[in-house]
Ligand SMILES: NC(=O)c1ccc[n+]([C@@H]2O[C@H](COP(=O)([O-])OP(=O)(O)OC[C@H]3O[C@@H](n4cnc5c(N)ncnc54)[C@H](O)[C@@H]3O)[C@@H](O)[C@H]2O)c1
């Protein structure tokens with residue numbers, strides 16, 4: 001099938017590459033000429049495991065093209081995926097300007113039937129706006145061209161995007177006409193050979209399904225984070241509680257990890273947008289508002305612990321930070337907890353030495369030439385001579401560090417672990433103090 005993907009970011013590039021891998025002819029369009037240039041010269045603009053191989057294989061086979069040429073992209077695909085960004089507006093609602101610009105381009109330039117598929121995460125009712133934008137452009141041209149609009153929200157996770165796309169749990173399709181459903185069913189047939197994964201519904205339900213999924217997952221995390229704070233106060237261990245409740249199949253083990261707050265380009269934005277959507281309908285989403293508030297506080301929990309130990313004035317103290325990305329396996333720092341931690345430490349007069357396996361360039365881009373941030377060449381280099389260590393992202397390479405070396409490297413032998421990587425007793429055996437999230441209260445190391 002001939003497919004165009006508008007927007008070549010995390011979602012667009014993965015969608016385009018994976019659809020090409022199944023034999024489709026895919027053209028990826030972006031307005032960012034730099035991105036397209038990188039892709040056309042064999043590079044990948046983002047860090048996503050396994051993606052480079054799929055992109056190269058399909059580009060070499062001529063099934064995957066990258067362009068900034070809007071007329072060529074509109075003309076190419078019978079199916080036009082819209083996978084552009086939907087960042088939060090000032091009031092928290094999703095900014096639809098890129099989605100509607102993409103829709104208008106299609107209406108302005110199409111000369112044959114198009115199935116326009118919203119893959120971006122968009123508020124309920126957006127498909128109607130997309131439809132209206134295309135119809136408006138066609139009317140301006142005096143054309144009565146058939147087109148369909150479908151909603152096909154994406155559920156991939158960064159860091160596992162290719163795997164998630166290739167082996168989806170479900171494929172949600174919101175559509176109003178049979179032609180659209182049949183095209184989507186044919187396009188996704190290679191991804192559902194074990195069982196039918198297509199869940200077909202109306203447009204608005206599909207749009208709401210995406211927000212419901214992210215809101216539910218964010219709720220689990222904030223709930224566990226609040227319980228973790230309580231566990232600390234009461235001498236209980238949230239890790240044991242997690243295992244104790246996760247074994248109930250109605251609850252399950254996934255997304256129950258307490259930590260230093262959720263980040264990324266999706267949960268924070270989508271929780272806000274759903275709250276906004278509800279407010280526009282005159283409805284409060286009290287649970288979800290609490291989820292957001294709890295998460296904002298949770299991102300500061302590590303610094304609260306630092307302040308409790310070292311005082312509010314951190315002048316002259318340097319702290320080591322392991323992990324900058326919002327989660328492992330990505331260089332994405334959008335809404336990352338590390339940004340809050342670093343800002344709060346700097347605001348109290350501290351300096352930081354940071355290390356992340358892949359997000360160092362992204363951090364330099366974000367922080368510019370901030371002199372109070374030193375970029376270390378490795379985890380131990382970051383720790384050398386620092387007052388204490390803060391762990392913000394659970395990269396595998398942090399899971400089994402040289403604790404003896406760390407004890408010698410840090411001025412005060414204490415680890416503030418925002419991702420509960422270690423067994424508290426083990427760390428303390430090395431004479432390090434260990435403050436994790438919701439784990440038994442710190443005990444002073446033996447003298
Ligand atoms: N990142 C994720 O893990 C993820 C997962 C599921 C859904 N989503 C949703 O998918 C959408 C895209 O997210 P992303 O992370 O891929 O964003 P991104 O910022 O990585 O990529 C968006 C791309 O769209 C391009 N663009 C903007 N306007 C354009 C236009 N008119 N024509 C062509 N290109 C245009 C931008 O230049 C950018 O490269 C968002 O709605 C997001 O909420 C993201």
Ligand SMILES: O=c1ccn([C@@H]2O[C@H](COP(=O)(O)OP(=O)(O)O[C@H]3O[C@H](CO)[C@@H](O)[C@H](O)[C@H]3O)[C@@H](O)[C@H]2O)c(=O)[nH]1
Pocket residue numbers: 121154155156157158159214217221254255256257258259260261262263264265266267270326327
């Ligand atoms: O038990 C957990 C699980 C995750 N997190 C944090 O939650 C954030 C988000 O993690 P994750 O969901 O793995 O990453 P995303 O790439 O943001 O993926 C989410 O957002 C995407 C965009 O909408 C959806 O497509 C995915 O299904 C959804 O998982 C990260 O900061 C994690 O550290 C926790 O604190 N505890």
